[in-house]
Amino acid sequence: MNQPDTGGHGLRSFEASSGLDNHFMRLNLKVRMPSSLPLPVQCPRQPARTWLRSLLLLSAILPGIANAGPRPDNMVYLRTIDPTIEQDIRYASAHNFTGHSLDGYDAAECLLSLDTAQALARVQRALQKQGYGLKVFDCYRPSRAVADMGRFATEPGNPRKAEFYPRVDKQDFWRLGYVARVSNHSRGSTVDLTLIGPKALTADTWIPKAAQVDCTAPYAQRWRDGALDMGTGYDCFDERAHTANPTINATAKENRQRLSSAMEKEGFAGYSKEWWHFTFGGDGAPKSVMDFPITPLSTNEVLDSSHQLIVVTTKNWDDIQGIAQRYERDGASFRKVGDGFAVVVGKNGMAWGKGLGNVEPGEGPVKREGDGKAPAGIFRLGTAFGYDATAATKLPYLALTSTTECVDDRKSERYNELVDGAAIAKDWNSSEQMREEAGYRKGILIEHNTPASPGAGSCIFFHIWRGPASPTLGCTAMDQGDISRLFEWLNPRESPVLVQMPEGEYEQLRERWKLPRR
Incomplete structure (x- = not known):
């Protein structure tokens, strides 16, 4: 109109x-x-x-x-x-x-x-x-x-x-x-x-x-x-x-x-x-209607538009422990924010996931539902969630209830979605009951496999760990103090993204993607 x-x-x-x-x-x-x-x-x-x-x-x-x-x-x-x-x-x-x-x-x-x-x-x-x-x-x-x-x-x-x-x-x-x-x-x-x-x-x-x-x-x-x-x-x-x-x-x-x-x-x-x-109404305004589809940004466009970056690396594909580091944009590059901190990933390490940009998996493994691997790639960070009614964060926040579920049944139309299981008709046989996992007292959605492809992996979060030697089923977990700092620091206006992969792959892609040195 x-x-x-x-x-x-x-x-x-x-x-x-x-x-x-x-x-x-x-x-x-x-x-x-x-x-x-x-x-x-x-x-x-x-x-x-x-x-x-x-x-x-x-x-x-x-x-x-x-x-x-x-x-x-x-x-x-x-x-x-x-x-x-x-x-x-x-x-x-x-x-x-x-x-x-x-x-x-x-x-x-x-x-x-x-x-x-x-x-x-x-x-x-x-x-x-x-x-x-x-x-x-x-x-x-x-x-x-x-x-x-x-x-x-x-x-x-x-x-x-x-x-x-x-x-x-x-x-x-x-x-x-x-x-x-x-x-x-x-x-x-x-x-x-x-x-x-x-x-x-x-x-x-x-x-x-x-x-x-x-x-x-x-x-x-x-x-x-x-x-x-x-x-x-x-x-x-x-x-x-x-x-x-x-x-x-x-x-x-x-x-x-x-x-x-x-x-x-x-x-x-x-x-x-x-x-x-x-x-x-400027002179440069287009005159013709167009019909090309709206598609995701390329990898470099994603990174160029981000002003907040979290990099998580492990030693190799099978390692369960890694290091996370925060960065903020400083002109054409990124500068470190604070010290690095320890994280744990999937019990079977990492595998290439489905995220932002055009990441070619190369020779590494590819993530599948139930493989116990955390996704590697570039991902946007979405909704924060937790047990508390409110939280000190600029991210959108979802207060978990006893009926909040994350659907991991690949046959469901709600696959890879956080839903209120009491409010909708269930078409799934498998899900995570979010209030039953102590680590979800504080968490952030990692937008892996969004929109969802059946079987490509679901319900991937940052959340609180059980301990520095206890891996996850595919999430990236950390100390409660570290995730609290992420809650306070992350700002959706700064287009924050997560880059997560083994060190060798990171170094191969760092110059091409203009990523910071570790």
């Missing part, structure tokens, strides 16, 4: 949206179309079902208009430009109005045109001086994802209605303009985002069976995304999400104004119907 592009050039135009929609921009797409196809906006009295069928026919035409080739050179990962901007890419998960991850979102990453990303970084720096910052929900959106949204609007089922569109009927999405066939997001110059700051409530960890709360509910009641009160949640199909809606409270009005003002100063234009939606 955007302000419309205009112009005819003598071709019949398909107006992709009625304008009440910030997911999908309103524009005149110049396309030569068969004369037998009706144009929905030009025929407002046409029965909805008839022109819906016409739009579905158009979905077969429109993908050919977009660039479905490789990522253009001017499209960059936001992390590589400013890793301090937080990311919660909703369409890479099921936590969005469709209830499923969208086509083309093969990684939860924000991509933008270079000029747009640089402008957003300037907004971030200005806000940080005021004690605030940005969190992005969506950036570049492949055209195939826009088509996926369109399909959802015509199919039965309302898995997330109670949260995202409680007062809108699904069959009215088209009439109200909440879905369309072309989105300005697909040009790489539009971003959905929010404002973070010291008065924001701590972000919750979303799971598929999380309770759905109306996106217009009071701030303390609706889904906690780690942002300030903006009057509604993100992706809220409701008039209260209109930027200048007069019914929201004074705090939300002030926060919306602060965000809009900061964005406008750097060349972004907001959209009246959705407070979170901004389009960059």
Whole structure:
């Protein structure tokens, strides 16, 4: 949803949206179309079902208009430009109005045109001086994802209605303009985002069976995304999400104004119907829609974007003991933070795991479920968890309960997920009961095998050890004091990553990946 592009050039135009929609921009797409196809906006009295069928026919035409080739050179990962901007890419998960991850979102990453990303970084720096910052929900959106949204609007089922569109009927999405066939997001110059700051409530960890709360509910009641009160949640199909809606409270009005003002100063234009939606209008903004998929960063892109690094090495593949060292970025390299500390890994050592970037396993072993090996590779660090109700950490935190489980049954749809076993129907026969393991009194999720491939290994954490000579079943464990320091030090805004492997492999890859000397 955007302000419309205009112009005819003598071709019949398909107006992709009625304008009440910030997911999908309103524009005149110049396309030569068969004369037998009706144009929905030009025929407002046409029965909805008839022109819906016409739009579905158009979905077969429109993908050919977009660039479905490789990522253009001017499209960059936001992390590589400013890793301090937080990311919660909703369409890479099921936590969005469709209830499923969208086509083309093969990684939860924000991509933008270079000029747009640089402008957003300037907004971030200005806000940080005021004690605030940005969190992005969506950036570049492949055209195939826009088509996926369109399909959802015509199919039965309302898995997330109670949260995202409680007062809108699904069959009215088209009439109200909440879905369309072309989105300005697909040009790489539009971003959905929010404002973070010291008065924001701590972000919750979303799971598929999380309770759905109306996106217009009071701030303390609706889904906690780690942002300030903006009057509604993100992706809220409701008039209260209109930027200048007069019914929201004074705090939300002030926060919306602060965000809009900061964005406008750097060349972004907001959209009246959705407070979170901004389009960059600089000369370098892309003009064509694109359809290349969003894929993970390369190994070097991952490391270049990280400002916090933990390196764990062992003597060889079979060793159970190792050394961990913290680092912080210092220009183009890393500098040590504090002293190294002892860790233990899997009872059978390590094996190449499934993490970030393009790590070629080489001649080493490859991790499998139940092999008693800790994963080697590069991994992002996710949610912190523990027995306590709260914790002194900037990481998202999950308080474990008696029903919290980590599913290790490779046949389960919840394989490699932390779930509340009392809240969902079980389709697994094997899991870890998190409150029954004393070492999980304090832990951090290592994002190995995410998204999960059945049998590639599950439930990998940093956690407290039983002792310096007691290995794990595949995790990396350490003294309680050392994991407490990690809790305090790690900051998701700094894109922290774990590099873990035997010393020989580390030395072989160190120069290529620009890793620090041990």
